Amino acid sequence: MISGFEFRDWLLANDPALSRLRMGTRVTLSILLSFTILLLIHLLIVPLPTASYGLGIVLSIEGGVAVRDKGSASQLVTRLLGCLASLVVVGIAAALESQRVLSDFVFLLVIFLASSARVYGPRGFAIGMFAFTSYFMGSYFHPTIGELPVVLIGPVVSALVSHWVRAVLLPDNWRRDLLRSLESVRGRINQILFKLAALAADGKVDEADRQELRQLEDRLKEVVLMAESFIPRPPGGAFDGASAPAAELAIRLFDAHLATESAIVLSYQSPPSFVLVHAVIEDDKAVLSAQEKAVANMEGQPQGETARALLWLGAARRQLAETIDAGRRSDFAEIASVEEASPSTPIDFSLKNPLMRSALQITLAAAIAMTLGLALSRERWFWAVLASFLVFSNTNSRGDTAIKALQRSIGTLFGIAFGLVLATLLTHHLAVAIAVSIVCVFLAFYFLQISYATMTFFISIVLCLVYGMMGVLTFDLLKLRLEETLIGAVAGTLVAFLVLPARTRGTLDTAVAKWFDALKELLLAVSEKKSQPELIVISQKIDACYRDITLSARPLGSTWSIVTRPGQIRQTLAIFLSVTYWSRILARNNTADAVDEDLKGRITADIGILDRVAPRGSECFLVARKQMRHVSRHLPLWREGARLAVEMIGSTIERLYPTETQDLPFAAGKAIAPVNQE
Structure with missing residues (x-):
């Protein structure tokens, strides 16, 4: 039997800060409450047309997913503007109902304007989604002009309910989310320590162990980035000084991450002592003190460096635990909230703006999907347009779009298959079917942030159950939905590849350039003797740029891609990860007093390498490399400090674009850290 604490720990481990849980709950409650209120209005005040219910449900979803403004007041304004846009486009759809050809062309215009509105930022994106879905529902349910006043009740109710759910019932709270994410950081560090204890007991590290540790470290990185995002920062992004409570918390979190990563790296070179790992897990101060004295006599030995890293991890973990305990007691009262303002970006309607190119692609894909969808069905062609529109959402390149189209198609296929069976079994069990539908809605939006295919799978099940409850479920109807979805997905993919394509290589070039710029900024900041909080902020920027590189490179390693050597992609990412790791070492170990002429000369040499290869x-992702192999040379982090970090950054960068003589397992005799992927 799982206890409440065990379930909470499991939930936090899989959903740091419980953001996915809140997303699923908010959308589900918004739909249920909106539908209930609309039903009561229908029964007690005025009959409502079907379009009012449809708009209420769909816009409840958009209110929970598309509204991304900072602050509840801004969110309410966006929702009310979305209601106004909804009324306008539904009115246009109703007025043009008798002129279907003209209505279809106007739908394409609405799609273009909705997509173009993204240049205005989060508010433009949300209002655009409200407009698109409202015209979609207006064309689908065919409300008359006379019904518009009562049709509007649906969007208004959904907007007010969604706002109440998000602002009052399940509000955002950075203090609570920060505490939960810190607890998740500690939990993932504990998982890594347990794995290191198992390795220490075996006395060896094989490739399967390395792979598991890599996965655990990746999960730790995810939640560290999340925790960092909750720490309030001044408008400039850099803390005022090391004495600020927020800066101290950021440094403690940084230390915990870096110490864990270093313990993993050095354990590859020399497996840790089981006694020491167990002492770190138990926070046994007596044993740790004895180990510190023993390590003092192991200068320059691999075992000593591993022990030093574990002792550092023990101290960082203890500080993190103290921070969590203090946060529980005071709710981080010593850290002042900072008003977050959305960064103002210039409005650019030219084709140089990727958002405008995407708007043209979406409109053309929708036109193709509309034409083919109409040829297949006059009543259900909207599904094809919907699929072509959504496959472009949150994608940066044609490869991303193709992946999302594939995910939508697969999710729809399996969702229909499973939903057909489920709807058949629940034909005479209305209450159970409703309950299962509610659960599936929750699961769809719970998984939205991590798997688009899973979200589509559960939504398809819900549609099958709804059709079953309405008595219109047939195999031909579900087959038609799948066909229309495939039409939209294929149309979106073809347009993404053939019309104003955002090449994966181009997107990757941009991400790599930003990473190089951030790395150069760090090296210059060290040379200029900037404060440690400033260096840590820059190193976090490098970490974020590395994450963007991994996302941009994702299509290169996909099974459908022309590139059929994902191992090569992982090798290159390992080198970027290595330099990112050493940049954190540099930011943490550097002090202004340590920046002498020798270090400045080494930094100048590294900058020269950056300028040459950037x-x-x-x-670098297309360079054929020989398979890396592991060596026994340890990494004396503590003895050489910032100098070693600068040296490792330079020698590791040279491996990104190796010549035949440089294409060796390790450059300049140094081991590549933190991990070798192949």
């Missing part, structure tokens, strides 16, 4: 961009 223009080659994503070419």
Whole structure:
């Protein structure tokens, strides 16, 4: 039997800060409450047309997913503007109902304007989604002009309910989310320590162990980035000084992450002592004190460096635990909230703006999907347009779009198959069917942030159950939905590849260039003797840029891609990860007193390497490399400090674009850290 604490720990481990849980709950409650209120209005005040219910449900979803403004007041304004846009486009759809050809062309215009509105930021994106879905529902349910006043009740109710659910019932709270994410950081560090204890007991590390540790470290990185995002920062992004409570918390979190990563790296070179790992897990101060004295006599030995890293991890973990306990007691009262303002970006309607190119692609894909969808069905062609529109959402390249189209198609296929069986079994069990539908809605939006295919799977099940409850479920209807979805997905993919394509290489070039710029900024900041909080902020920027590189490179390693060597992609990412790791070492170990002329000379040499290789961009992902092999040389982090970090950054970067003589397992005799992927 799982206890409440065990379930909470499991939930936090899989959903740091419980953001996915809140997303699923908010959308589900908004739909249920909106539908209930609309039903009561229908029964007690005025009969409502079907379009009012449809708009209420769909816009409840958009209110929970598309509204991303900072602050509840801004969110309410966006929702009310979305209601106004909804009324306008539904009115246009109703007025043009008798002129179907003209209505279809106007739908394409609405799609273009809705997509173009994204240049105005989060508010433009949300209002655009409200307009698109409202015209979609207006064309689908065919409300008359006379019904518009009561049809509007649906969007208004959904907006007010969604706002109440998010602002009052399940509000955002950065203090609560920060505490939960810190607890998740500690939990993932504990998982890594347990794995290191198992390795220490075996006395060896094989490739399967390395792979597991890599996965655990990736999960730790995810939740560290999340925790960092909750720490309030001044408008400039950099803390005022090391004495600020927020800066101290950021440094403690940084230390915990870096110490854990270093313990993993050095354990590859020399497996840790089981006694020491167990002492770190138990926070046994007596044993740890004895180990510190023993390590003092192991200068320059691999075992000593591993022990030092574990002792550092023990101290960082203890500080993190103290921070969590203090946060529980005071709710981080010593850290002042900072008003977050959305960064103002210039409005650019030219084709140089990727958002405008995407708007043209979406409109053309929708036109193709509309034409083919109409040929297949005059009543259900909207599904094809919907699929073509959504496959472009949150994608940066044609490869991303193709992946999302594939995910939508697969999710729809399996969702229909499973939903057909489920709807058949629940034909005479209305209450159970409703309950299962509610659960599926929750699961769809719970998984939205991590798997688009899973979300589509559960939504398809819900549609099958709804059709079953309405008595219109047939195999031909579900087959038609799948066909229309495939039409939209294929149309979106073809347009993404053939019309104003955002090439994966181009997107990757941009991400790599930003990473190089951030790395150069760090090296210059060290040379200029900037404060440690400033260096840590820059190193976090490098970490975020590395994450963007991994996302941009994702299509290169997909099974459908022309590139059929994902191992090569992982090797290149390992080198970027290595330099990112050493940049954190540099930011943490550097002090102004340590920046002498020798270190400045080494930094100048590294900057020269950056300037030489950076223009080659994503070419590094196409370089054939020999398979890396592990060596026994340890990494004396504590003895050489910032100098070693600067040296490792330079020698590791040279491996991105190796010559035949440089294509060796390790450059300049140094081991590549933190991990070798192949």
